[in-house]
Amino acid sequence: MADSTVYQASTTAPVNIAVVKYWGKRDPKLNLPTNSSLSVTLSQSDLRTHTTAACSSTFGSDDSLLLNGSPQDVSGARTQACFRELRSLRAALEAADPSLPKLSTLTLKIVSENNFPTAAGLASSAAGFAALVRAIADLYQLPATKTELSKIARQGSGSACRSLFGGYVAWDMGSAADGSDSQAVEIAPASHWPNMRALILVASAEKKGVSSTAGMQTTVATSELFQRRAEIVVPKHMEQMIKAVKDKDFELFGKVTMMESNSFHATCLDTFPPIFYLNDTSRAAIRVVEAINEKAGKIIAAYTFDAGPNCVIYFEEEHMAEVAGAIKSVLGSVEGWEGKGEEVKTSDAAHLDERAVKALQEGLSRVIFTGVGEGPISVKESLLK
Amino acid sequence: MADSTVYQASTTAPVNIAVVKYWGKRDPKLNLPTNSSLSVTLSQSDLRTHTTAACSSTFGSDDSLLLNGSPQDVSGARTQACFRELRSLRAALEAADPSLPKLSTLTLKIVSENNFPTAAGLASSAAGFAALVRAIADLYQLPATKTELSKIARQGSGSACRSLFGGYVAWDMGSAADGSDSQAVEIAPASHWPNMRALILVASAEKKGVSSTAGMQTTVATSELFQRRAEIVVPKHMEQMIKAVKDKDFELFGKVTMMESNSFHATCLDTFPPIFYLNDTSRAAIRVVEAINEKAGKIIAAYTFDAGPNCVIYFEEEHMAEVAGAIKSVLGSVEGWEGKGEEVKTSDAAHLDERAVKALQEGLSRVIFTGVGEGPISVKESLLK
Incomplete structure (x- = not known):
């Protein structure tokens, strides 16, 4: 008998505005940058993406993403990379503990909403991919750190890696060819310089x-x-x-x-x-x-x-x-x-x-x-x- | 008995528009640039400065410059450098040939007119200083080459050195500290690429x-x-x-x-x-x-x-x-x-x-x-x- 439970987790994620800018990729596929960058995470009271990640055997066969009510294409390499890496981390948990439900095999349904006008031309993809990665990681109950997740979000949209942290955040460009050290780190929390x-x-x-x-x-x-x-x-x-x-x-x-x-x-x-x-x-x-x-x-x-x-x-x-x-x-x-x-x-x-x-x-x-x-x-x- | 002759010479000089740009001085006083540049000299039918240089013992004691009917200040270091260098070349001629009139000792009167609106924001100082230097050199009957004169015009306004030639003109930045090799040279005459x-x-x-x-x-x-x-x-x-x-x-x-x-x-x-x-x-x-x-x-x-x-x-x-x-x-x-x-x-x-x-x-x-x-x-x- 199939498990018909709908598993889900919801999160909000912030926009960040860089003060040292990311511009240029040394590896376009992995979103590895030509230089490090640094940003300030902005308050979610004014700018945030709210995302629910859900999975269930009742969802049909195709992963889906609804943004502000409009279905989005998830077949692109960037979204696929995020789904693949997160599923792979979940699959490892499931292999280590057979009592866990096999969420990694279930279809994903992602629903996302911004609280700011898309037309404003603000960097919504950073908040969007950060929320997507964070929500799926929560759904999968992954023990990964924010910095580990930042490497996944980076593959969705480079600057998204910085939106996994609040406050003052650096994206270290790293040097490894596989991107394993191109990740976000907190320089200081919002509380360090709250004004x-x-x-x-x-x-x-x-x-x-x-x-x-x-x-x-x-x-x-x-x-x-x-x-x-x-x-x-x-x-x-x-x-x-x-x-x-x-x-x-x-x-x-x-x-x-x-x-x-x-x-x-x-x-x-x-x-x-x-x-x-x-x-x-x-x-x-x-x-x-x-x-x-x-x-x-x-x-x-x-x-x-x-x-x-x-x-x-x-x-x-x-x-x-x-x-x-x-x-x-x-x-x-x-x-x-x-x-x-x-x-x-x-x-x-x-x-x-x-x-x-x-x-x-x-x-x-x-x-x-x-x-x-x-x-x-x-x-x-x-x-x- | 003083010679009351009014000696004079008139010239027109063109505007030039750089295709490799001059920007930055390594020596602000001598107008020595941080890089070489190259320009196209434009037709004088459309854009030119017309200048008459005159000298006479009847002119009073102060050198003067009238541009488009308005008296200009000639006490600035740049105009003074041009006057001084040209007078010095004339004085050398006079020393070598005592039969020459002592024009180098006479007051200069320069009258200049542009055939284009100053308000247009076109590089009028290039044409202006090229005309001034060329007209005084002609008044003084100097045997100096255009490249030699370009070093004097350069001290009036950097890009003026290029307006001493027609066609396609380079300003070699040079390397000498005294500016003796920072000068204009013809790359090709207008007739080489006339279209x-x-x-x-x-x-x-x-x-x-x-x-x-x-x-x-x-x-x-x-x-x-x-x-x-x-x-x-x-x-x-x-x-x-x-x-x-x-x-x-x-x-x-x-x-x-x-x-x-x-x-x-x-x-x-x-x-x-x-x-x-x-x-x-x-x-x-x-x-x-x-x-x-x-x-x-x-x-x-x-x-x-x-x-x-x-x-x-x-x-x-x-x-x-x-x-x-x-x-x-x-x-x-x-x-x-x-x-x-x-x-x-x-x-x-x-x-x-x-x-x-x-x-x-x-x-x-x-x-x-x-x-x-x-x-x-x-x-x-x-x-x-």
């Missing part, structure tokens, strides 16, 4: 130019400056950034964050044909951050841009008025401040360049105000219908 | 961000990618570009021109704080050139940008319809096509991206259609009033 805030300026939807997967490999192949970035610049920035996080030194953190973002986008521009992720709205956001720092007489805000025009501004809570308050004064009519009124009050913005402010008012669709947060969290709420 | 055309898309006036003089030194001091550009990338591009010019190989010329421009602007973006010369209009121009090349199935057009948003598109006359014709079809209402109707006829532009076309229509103030041209030309017409 880090992030204000995301979401640019109005623009047809996405070049996907990051395609873009980064064109950069590796054609940019003459890229090699120096990977070999010299990033290792230096990693060292500085780890020190900045450990010392909670915002000035160093901010300077390296901004220089890193610029260095990454410089190698995009040096790609042939050139890749532009920054537009005039992004440039205006940079000018506003520069004006805020200039008025403060030191670095209290730091911009960074992923593979798109959205600006993420990091700052510490004690500078809320000077950073978020000043920006809210000129962008208060943009969506996204709702419910944050207690925390963010408008403040003096006379020092912000008028043309930059106008460009932001015209070019942004919303803001997301959040902060550093925790890694994946097991939840009871199931998304299975 | 080279240039279409300049002049962006609407925007307050200039960072001057090239200040910008390039910030890049040298802060960009971590710049060193690789100066040491590895540019030497390779120089070699490829000299070959492309000698072989009249437009595909190589075009590819290196575009990659060079991108590499230069990448190091601007990698500067801290970052320098942006390209805007959304520039990016649209790049997309249009890419679409033209894609349709042709090979590189028939090449974009390049100096320290500003204006796009210069190089192409060969045989591709007039596919390049200038297609662009005129969508930008025909922009100023600057007048009088070029015989040469440039509108042609199919269906392959050009609609959004890019719209961005250009909104962001350009005029076009300038020109081609490769000659170096400074002695003229009779005096600008002395």
